[in-house]
Amino acid sequence: MTSPLQPSTGVRAPDADPRTLIRLRGPAEVAAALPYMLGFHPAESLVGIGIGANKRVTLTARLDLGPPPYREQAAAMATYLRHASSVEAILVVVSDLPKSVVKRAGTAARVAARKAGMAVVDVMHVSDGRWWSLRCRNPRCCPPGGEVIDQSLVGQFAAELAALGRVVYPDRAAVTASIAYDQTAASEVRAALDAALAEQDRLAATAGSGAVVDAGERIVGAAVIGRRDRPRDLTVDEIGRLGAALQLIAVRDRALRWTVSPLAEVAENVWYQLTRRLPSPYAAPAATLLAVQSYNAGDCTLAGDCAARALTDDPRYTMAKLVAEAVMRAIPPGDFRAAMREAWLCDRRSRRSRRAA
Known part of the structure; x- marks a missing residue:
């Protein structure tokens, strides 16, 4: 399990800058917005998006997915979101692992969120530029091959945050590297x-x-x-x-x-x-x-x-x-x-x- 204090954790809370408003109308927006909500592009991650009673995002948190079983990671994520007064949760598994493993992680996260008293809006899988809903079994809206992440939405979110001077790093390690000691002079x-x-x-x-x-x-x-x-x-x-x-x-x-x-x-x-x-x-x-x-x-x-x-x-x-x-x-x-x-x-x-x- 990844501790919330270890460098692999990523959390971004949205309430600090009222000019920043990313609207999540559905899973397509969630998939496109993930890097801009975290501040970096996640990989092999369990991501939780907490939603408060006012329907605003309370917290976006990420933990290393790690090896199964996923009960400990799922419980840590649920606790994290509840600490931020979330009443609903959107859960995302970002992974290139086989579908059976991804579903196992998603199920563990959903069960933990419900035990913590949150309603689960959706459980998603994001991989290689595509997204799936792990809860929807209707092939007309959720085809087996997934949906391509909408690049027009990605561009919109990127432009909004760039206008505020926000940086989105290529990965989690790049965030840590951005404050490393520079020995120049x-x-x-x-x-x-x-x-x-x-x-x-x-x-x-x-x-x-x-x-x-x-x-x-x-x-x-x-x-x-x-x-x-x-x-x-x-x-x-x-x-x-x-x-x-x-x-x-x-x-x-x-x-x-x-x-x-x-x-x-x-x-x-x-x-x-x-x-x-x-x-x-x-x-x-x-x-x-x-x-x-x-x-x-x-x-x-x-x-x-x-x-x-x-x-x-x-x-x-x-x-x-x-x-x-x-x-x-x-x-x-x-x-x-x-x-x-x-x-x-x-x-x-x-x-x-x-x-x-």
Whole structure:
């Protein structure tokens, strides 16, 4: 069985961006939309699409299909969807295995979903550009050879997500690879980071820790605001100063405000560059901020990978653990986003009170 926290898991929750609306009118749309709902093209997978009482998708989740029997994978999927308050489920087996094996997986998923209290809308099979309904036995609407996935629908979904800057990766491994450490100019980055850390120590010795935090907040703000109108790569010096600043928990916490701000997309690119370019163990704060930002956008797959990257750098990094837990429990990104916003507002009120005193 694949654990929901392992890198092979894929989850994409749709509630973060109200501009994104993929309409699923039937199995043809489901088959065409799968990669765009997950953020990557699945293979040998069990996919569950949860539907809430309002008829909107609550969660799209994927687990490795693995070898039979499929009861454990099916039970994990059902639990995942129920955690997201799903009352109905569409279940999809993406596999090139023989039909008898695919039907076995589909049956296990259907039974588990019903035991979890969900109505099963359909159980589908997707393979080699075609789709089948495993529940329909009418050859007039569900021919034995399956239906070809409608490429016009694929193009429509691709265009809608491209307009929002969403990336659909070729496979699950490509999602993880997108945040792997990039060693370009590694020695220069490390030198800039060491210099920035030394400067922080000197400032702390002369002006105190509060001055260091304030300076760090200004560095982060300048990096985000400075790219508002002109996106560009971070310089080596910026990577060093930002990496040093974010080692301070207070600076990282203040940086959370950018994840729920009008400049959230700009900030996301800053976190992404830092996650790629900072050496271990200094990437954990940036990877965690990128995890939060990804979760806010409904991309739980990337959020889980970023949390895992942060925990690889620092296994004790608490906020990364919180994001990983949110992914595992399928907490709706809207709820997670609201909690982040409230934390930011609390910090803002606290700082105002301290200044007034």
